[in-house]
Amino acid sequence: MKEGRHRHRRGHQNGRRLTIALAGNANVGKSVIFNQLTGSQQIIGNWPGKTVERAEGSLHIDGYDITIVDLPGIYSLSTYSMEELVTREYIAHEKPDVIINVVGAAVLERNLFFTLQLIEMEVPLVICLNQMDIAEDKGITIDSQKLQEILGRSVVTTVASTGKGIRELIEKAIGVVGRPVQRQPVAFRNDIEEDTKELSGMIEAEQLQLEYASRWVAIKLLEGDPTIKKLVGSKSTSVIRAAETLSNRLEELHQEPGFVAVASERYALANQIVHDVQTQKTVKLSLSDRLDRLATHKVFGYIVSLGVIGLLLIWTFTIGTLLSNLFSKAFSFFQPVDPKLSGTLLSALWNGVFGGFVAGVTLVVPYVVPFYIMLAIMEDSGILTRVAFMTDSAMHQIGLHGKAIIPLILGLGCNVPAICSTRIMGTRRERLLAAFAITFAPCAARTIIIMGLVAAFVGIWWALALYVIDILLLVVVVKIAVKAVPGELTGLIMEMHSFKRPSLSVVTRQTWARTKSLITLVFPIYMAGTAIVQGVYALGWFGPVNKALSFLTVGWLRLPVVAGVLLIFGAVRKELILLMAVAIFGSNIAGSLTPVQLIVLALVGTIYPCLATVGVLTKEFGWKAAWAIIGANTAIAIVVGGVAARALALIFH
Amino acid sequence: MSASTEEYLEALYTLTQDNKTATTSKISKRLNITPASVTEMLRKLADGGYVNYSRYQGVTLTAKGYEMAEKMTRKHRLLERFLHDVLKIGNDRVHKEACEMEHALSDTTERAICQTLKSPYKCPDDKKVIPACNLGFSSCEECKQWGDGLEKVGPRKTNVVSLAALKEKQEAKIAFIRGDNKALRRLLDMGLTPGTKVTISRVAPLKGPVEIAVRGSHLALGEKIACNVFVEKPINAGGGG
Incomplete structure (x- = not known):
């Protein structure tokens, strides 16, 4: 009914398409608002050519078809990071109809620094003052009416976690559409304002046809932004010359570089606004503060961190075993899923495809998904930030910083999404090093090899020893890599946001985003890869392969000649090493392999990377870097395996 | 000021970190000089207004002494970096070499080393933090763009100390x-x-x-970042008043 009435009144706007973008700092509940607005209709992908996540969703309301774009969480619109560059180019080139600036009410001043920049860009803007509940807990009250007057843009207060104010927010946003673009600036208070006006006047007079607002361009020129300088320089030398004179004068007057002077002024403005609209009562220590004290305590902090990781692993193992048994039963009812090594080519291929799928479902789904759900809960609550804080100095020992702990923990589930999540690291160098470290993390499939070959047939202590060796190897190898990769560590800069109750929708979205790479990358490789290797096996082509590899498998690693096949199968799916061994030797593998051979096979099997990891490394870092990592891994696997075979021979003599 | 006075101040800078008081015996051990000579020298330094010294309460640096000591320490640690990074002199020898050279190092050369090494923040042994320079630049960027002639720059107006040297609950201005x-x-x-x-x-x-x-x-700032963020020195932070 309501929609019909709207359509009637605004006849020319039938099913009108709109694009609304959400922009704001990290940790202000932007994702929660996005989920509230779009429900399940979301597409999560990458910005074209960039390793920055792009989330898009749709909303049908009041006769509008609205596309909602969730921009990355950023603090500024400079070009410090890829996220910032993506955001400002999106705003300039794709021109969304409205931008909703999500602002964390508990950290108003820092958030306004970004809001002021959006206002500088002269975009259609609605301000969403979110997390009003967290602000209240901290004794903060904000006069939103006054804020609206000062900023000259609509301000809507929301508590996204409960959905409060969301309806009003979207109505206000739609209301902004079609109105003339608000150009009323929030003026700086000193000479910077005069310089800005002078420059923007020049830019307008010369009609430079820039995609950005002239005021924003003027400010960026004063800041000495290299991208904007180049853009303007290609159109007008006189503007550039004037900008240089003005920014030199600015630097002399303020005794600091242009971008520092402008940032200082913008923050001074934000501070003034906060002073005008915000009142702060002193409140008792909130629960969040108490938890924070405990989690970052000099002693208890470490216990909490260890507890968090321990809990995560225990939970995964318990739930995983339970689900895995259930799934296995369900699938074995269908068809046996053990590798098929005889019969016709077609049946081997089919068994491979099916077996690959079942492996995905019974291995990845029960272990990895619950693991990621728990991890996302911990992440959203804020506890992982504290773990990163506590482990920063330990991570420094291997040449990384605290933020790398999250991708590394993810790697215990599956390396593929873990490598994707290295995006949270600041620089490409840090991402590469973290990804390299992850390729050594004992993932779920590696755990199965260690358990299935070593714990079952040699002893649980040897299995644990392998884990320790794996982790020691990670430490040593990354330490060496840190020296070999040129560049320096940038160091940790991380916001310690308040503890909060995790949001179901954020946890779901995060888990899905991570699991998706399993379905799009890991499953296909599992299915196609298994089919191909089984097909090749069924054709009897592995005999020569085994022979060709025997110098390595038999000569160096002292394994039986069939190990060549095992390792090739293992590249497709790690746990195939175990399944194939069972298929070839029968269920009592210990009858055919000595304890030393079992340990060496497991050790080599856990170190070299699987195809899915190769795939994701290539996707994230390109061929060169990916092959460097893979080459290093394989070489290390071979060297360590050979050395272990000789050393262990002495022990098991 | 003589080289040996500078050595004393440098030793005191290190020994009085974290608001500690230095004692004659500690100084004597560090500089490998007899306690009697140390006492003698401390009297001279107290007369010159560089240290607060009373016989049984140990030694602290005065504001004037601290400034001087910090400058020497900076020169020493920068030189260690330079000898290690550029001239590839071994870790075991850089300290002694730097000790010899630091007294002759001019501000101009100190600045050139700092720029060449891209504003290093730690000694080659990766333990001690290199203090900030005492030149009146607002940022390393400004220093880089500044031509020759440090006369016009003048010394920094406020004493600064890195965030890493502060204690919990302390407040300071960036x-x-x-x-x-x-x-x-x-x-x-x-x-x-x-100013924040x-x-x-x-x-x-x-x-x-x-x-x-x-x-x-x-915000959580890693140690490296914290060492590079300098604040106006609050009362009772690092070294003597």
């Missing part, structure tokens, strides 16, 4: 951020503009990060 433009920008964007008040909320053990409260938000 003075400047050393080094790399990118980290500088990120910190600016997060609200650490010059920050409070240390927490210092993680084992050279872990420092958590600060700034503009209503909480």
Whole structure:
């Protein structure tokens, strides 16, 4: 009914398409608002050519078809990071109809620094003052009416976690559409304002046809932004010359570089606004503060961190075993899923495809998904930030910083999404090093090899020893890599946001985003890869392969000649090493392999990377870097395996 | 000022870190000089207004002495870096070499070394933090663009100390951020503009990060970043008053 009435009144706007973008700092509940607005209709992908996540969703309301774009969480619109560059180019080139600036009410001043920049860009803007509940807990009250007057843009207060104010927010946003673009600036208070006006006047007079607002361009020129300088320089030398004179004068007057002077002024403005609209009562220590004290305590902090990781692993193992048994039963009812090594080519291929799928479902789904759900809960609550804080100095020992702990923990589930999540690291160098470290993390499939070959047939202590060796190897190898990769560590800069109750929708979205790479990358490789290797096996082509590899498998690693096949199968799916061994030797593998051979096979099997990891490394870092990592891994696997075979021979003599 | 006076001040700088009081015996051990000569020298330094010294209460640096001591320490540690990084002299020898050279190092050369090494922040042994220079530049960027002639720059107006040297609950104002433009920008964007008040909320053990409260938000800064963020020296922070 309501929609019909709207359509009637605004006849020319039938099913009108709109694009609304959400922009704001990290940790202000932007994702929660996005989920509230779009429900399940979301597409999560990458910005074209960039390793920055792009989330898009749709909303049908009041006769509008609205596309909602969730921009990355950023603090500024400079070009410090890829996220910032993506955001400002999106705003300039794709021109969304409205931008909703999500602002964390508990950290108003820092958030306004970004809001002021959006206002500088002269975009259609609605301000969403979110997390009003967290602000209240901290004794903060904000006069939103006054804020609206000062900023000259609509301000809507929301508590996204409960959905409060969301309806009003979207109505206000739609209301902004079609109105003339608000150009009323929030003026700086000193000479910077005069310089800005002078420059923007020049830019307008010369009609430079820039995609950005002239005021924003003027400010960026004063800041000495290299991208904007180049853009303007290609159109007008006189503007550039004037900008240089003005920014030199600015630097002399303020005794600091242009971008520092402008940032200082913008923050001074934000501070003034906060002073005008915000009142702060002193409140008792909130629960969040108490938890924070405990989690970052000099002693208890470490216990909490260890507890968090321990809990995560225990939970995964318990739930995983339970689900895995259930799934296995369900699938074995269908068809046996053990590798098929005889019969016709077609049946081997089919068994491979099916077996690959079942492996995905019974291995990845029960272990990895619950693991990621728990991890996302911990992440959203804020506890992982504290773990990163506590482990920063330990991570420094291997040449990384605290933020790398999250991708590394993810790697215990599956390396593929873990490598994707290295995006949270600041620089490409840090991402590469973290990804390299992850390729050594004992993932779920590696755990199965260690358990299935070593714990079952040699002893649980040897299995644990392998884990320790794996982790020691990670430490040593990354330490060496840190020296070999040129560049320096940038160091940790991380916001310690308040503890909060995790949001179901954020946890779901995060888990899905991570699991998706399993379905799009890991499953296909599992299915196609298994089919191909089984097909090749069924054709009897592995005999020569085994022979060709025997110098390595038999000569160096002292394994039986069939190990060549095992390792090739293992590249497709790690746990195939175990399944194939069972298929070839029968269920009592210990009858055919000595304890030393079992340990060496497991050790080599856990170190070299699987195809899915190769795939994701290539996707994230390109061929060169990916092959460097893979080459290093394989070489290390071979060297360590050979050395272990000789050393262990002495022990098991 | 003689080279040996400078050596004394340098030793005192290290020994009085974290508000500790130096004793004659510690100084004697560090400089390998008899306690009697140390007492003698400390009297001279006290007369010159560089240290506060009374026989049974130990030694602290005065403001004047601290400034001098910090400058020498900076020269020493910068030289160690230079000898190690550029001239490839072994870790075991850089200290002694730097000790010999530091007394002759001019401000101009000190600045050139700092720029060549891209504003290093730690000694080659990766333990001690290199103090900030005492030149009146607001940022390393400004120093880089400045031509020759340090006369016009003059000394820094305020005494600065790195965030890493502060204790929990201490409050201070951001003075400047050393080094790399990118980290500088990120910190600016997060609200650490010059003059901003920050409070240390927490210092993680084992050279872990420092958590600060700034503009209503909480930030964790890794040790490296904290060593490069300089604040106006609050009362009772690092070294003697």
